[in-house]
Amino acid sequence: MKKRPRILIVEDEPAIAELVAVNLRHNGFTPIWAEDGDAAQRELDTLLPDAILLDWMLPGQSGLQLARKWRQDARSKGVPILMLTARGDEPDKVAGLDAGADDYITKPFSTQELLARIRAVLRRHTPEQASERIAIGALELDAATHRVSHAGQPLKLGPTEFKLLHYLMKHAERVHSRTQLLDRVWGDHVVIEERTVDVHIKRLREALGAASTMVETVRGTGYRLTAAPAPAPASAALAKE
Template sequence: MKHLPRVLIVEDEPAIAELIAVNLRHGGFVPVVAPDSVAAQRELDAVLPDVILLDWMLPGQSGLALARHWRKQARSKSIPILMLTARGDEPDKVAGLDAGADDYITKPFSTQELLARIRAVLRRRAPESVSDSVTVGELVLDAATHRISFQNQELKLGPTEFKLLNYLMKHAERVHSRSALLDKVWGDHVFIEERTVDVHVKRLREALGGAGTMVETVRGAGYRLTAQPASSAASFAATGK
């Protein structure tokens, strides 16, 4: 029997939750509704979903806090999370992505767009998680333990910077445009400004410390991670450009 993807809908407005659930059933998914963080955790503990639709504003613990919590748990850290929210400002989008969300959908949204986003994160889930460990020069990333080290010193990265570095290291020495990075690291986020990538690259360089110069800016083209940084890369790291 074909596996039908299980979708955990964490939404406290019954009408919205039911509308999403009905459309998911018609789209070939198995929806499970939880009205708050406690119920959501109970459902997740019982059966791991394939995707989580997580409302930002929930009674009790917020969706943002819940996303951060699930990203820290070994059992749930790889489940795709799509944030549902009425907050459309870019800082809020960045906050949602920083918390570990894979995609961000602003209310009101079309059900067709929602289904397309869910299918997109499911397509992207497996290809980018096959490599458990990757090494570039003296920089080592272990996806299984979520650890990064440079010259045998452990580094601390946020969830978004970790995903960005993971992708750059798996495709080292190649130049990636901002739009390509948005698609491959965040998902098909056409609604997010490309300068969002610049913000995260700057944060990544700062977190990498001495390895920050390995993330090079290729002017007019995008970014590249290299084991042999050019001498001018330090100035790029300092400016974030």
């Protein structure tokens, strides 16, 4: 029997939580409800869910604080988080994504869109099945073990950053628009803002450390991964001398 994905709903409004839970249950998921951060933490300590629907405005710790905390915890850092909130302004969305959310859903929302986004985030967090190993310069990625290293040193990447790097390495030297990356990495069955790509590229570069220059921004077009990053401008080189 196929396992029903467990979805933790962190929402302090019972009517909204019940509506979401009913729809999840009827569509093959197992919902678990927590009304605040403390209750949610107890659920996480007991058994990790497959994904978290996290309200921003909660009593006690906010959803933003909880997302940051769970991303810093080695045990929960890989669990997909979908921020569910009435705060729909771009700065709020950026703050949510920067805090560690994988997606951002604005209230009011349609249940079909919510279900599609949950399925999409679960798809892209499914471990790679291929035993593919890719090396570009000193950067190596092993899809079978989900490991990345640079110059022999292991690197820690989140699930979305891993999938993004995997795709860029498989198509090295090619320029990819934000729309193309959304389709290939996030899936073409759900609408996600292009800004999401920029946030995850930023996270990817931070995780790559010394190899961050391999991920290039192509102005007006998108991004590419290259084994030979462009040299610094002559003026910059002279300034260092």
